[in-house]
Amino acid sequence: MLSIGELSRKTGVKVPTIRYYEQTGLLAAPERSGGNQRRYSTAELERLAFIKHARDLGLSIGDIRELLDLSAHPDRPCTDANRIAANHLATIRDKIARLQQLEAELDRIANGCHGERIENCYVIESLSNHALCKTPH
Amino acid sequence: MLSIGELSRKTGVKVPTIRYYEQTGLLAAPERSGGNQRRYSTAELERLAFIKHARDLGLSIGDIRELLDLSAHPDRPCTDANRIAANHLATIRDKIARLQQLEAELDRIANGCHGERIENCYVIESLSNHALCKTPH
DNA sequence: CCCTTTGTCTATAGTCCCTATAGGTATTGC
DNA sequence: GCAATACCTATAGGGACTATAGACAAAGGG
Structure with missing residues (x-):
């Protein structure tokens, strides 16, 4: 499990931005440590990396939300x-x-x-x- | 003297944007009619046209502010x-x-x-x- | 002169996508 | 055991507008 700082370093997304993504529902609320700190799994790392990549390509948050929703349905047409x-x-x-x-x-x-x-x-x-x-x- | 709507039509700057420019000091507060409506002179029309042109060229408000300040001092180096x-x-x-x-x-x-x-x-x-x-x- | 339509007024909140701050608590490394 | 670092929440700011609500003003026609 990664702390928010580790996740930030691995993805290049700043810590406040990660929290902001969580707040707006782009990322789900993650597990917490005993001391109430966020702990992320590999799946969450991948999701954030996807978001970062798409943002870097200039896609809007709205578009990214749609793409993430799509990617959850592998059998749908693309x-x-x-x-x-x-x-x-x-x-x-x-x-x-x-x-x-x-x-x-x-x-x-x-x-x-x-x-x-x-x-x-x-x-x-x-x-x-x-x-x-x-x-x- | 022009009303804010006429000024808007002549410059292509939307009415709320003109009020916003006034609020932030980019435009000075103009004269008012008896009924408290804004009335603009030709000098103010020209200033706003300058701003619009510069915005259309992508200059920031900060840059425009500087350019307007400069244009008030014809004898300074450019x-x-x-x-x-x-x-x-x-x-x-x-x-x-x-x-x-x-x-x-x-x-x-x-x-x-x-x-x-x-x-x-x-x-x-x-x-x-x-x-x-x-x-x- | 009245009426209706259109224009204008202020103040405030919302947009997008974060970024910064303040004041406090956890975790880590020595 | 303690200092340094990382993390927490909540809130405000930023750039450049845009939208809304509720009220007043101006202009044109009958």
């Missing part, structure tokens, strides 16, 4: 799991596309300033006047 | 404004890079499932077992 993954992939691609637009515009703005003083600073000017922008955002 | 823009550009590039890593991994995961049931679903398997991953994240 269309839902695939849908969640595909949706998230689409979200990420969308985010990348939007960030790339921002990148282009910001590059132009950040490298377009050859002024010396705020008076004629292209950064300030560009923010003041949207019409100076070359790309949509 | 090194700080350039620094803020360059830092933000770097942050965005970093975000893009990390999202692209996630994209690669998620693409692999989301399109790697040829199972029918959760039992042998590659999505679930991949999340359970980090060792299956090909790229870091």
Whole structure:
């Protein structure tokens, strides 16, 4: 059995975050030691590792909850799991596309300033006047 | 003079957000009508448009506060404004890079499932077992 | 002038996903 | 046996809003 600190070290999830997951029902309340401290089994370690991995991939807690529920039913079709993954992939691609637009515009703005003083600073000017922008955002 | 709703329509910033900005000191408290409603001048419209543009470009409220302070001092050097823009550009590039890593991994995961049931679903398997991953994240 | 609709007011709570703090108790290692 | 470390609960904070409730104001038509 692992203490919460050991579980934290093994998974890379911070101690308060583990307690927070328990509080919100993402993790079940674990066994307790004589002195009322949490004690975790290997199954719980695996569940948390799953959560951490999914969080690292950017999945929302809601999605993760759904995936965990699914994984408890090995005989169900895996269309839902695939849908969640595909949706998230689409979200990420969308985010990348939007960030790339921002990148282009910001590059132009950040490298377009050859002024010396705020008076004629292209950064300030560009923010003041949207019409100076070359790309949509 | 504009009402808060007109200001909202002209800038694309939602009414509660405008009130929130006022509350946090990003916008000064405007004049009031006889019936205690907010009335905005053109200067205030421009300030909010600046904020909106900067927010759309992903700048934090803190950065925007700094930029607004700077723009009130036309005679100062614009090194700080350039620094803020360059830092933000770097942050965005970093975000893009990390999202692209996630994209690669998620693409692999989301399109790697040829199972029918959760039992042998590659999505679930991949999340359970980090060792299956090909790229870091 | 009245009525209705739409807009605005304040104050407060909720969102997401944690993170930090305070004040106290357990466990561990020497 | 004791100090250092880890753990406990409960609560508040953070960033940037968003939503809600209950009440007052403004604008347009008859």
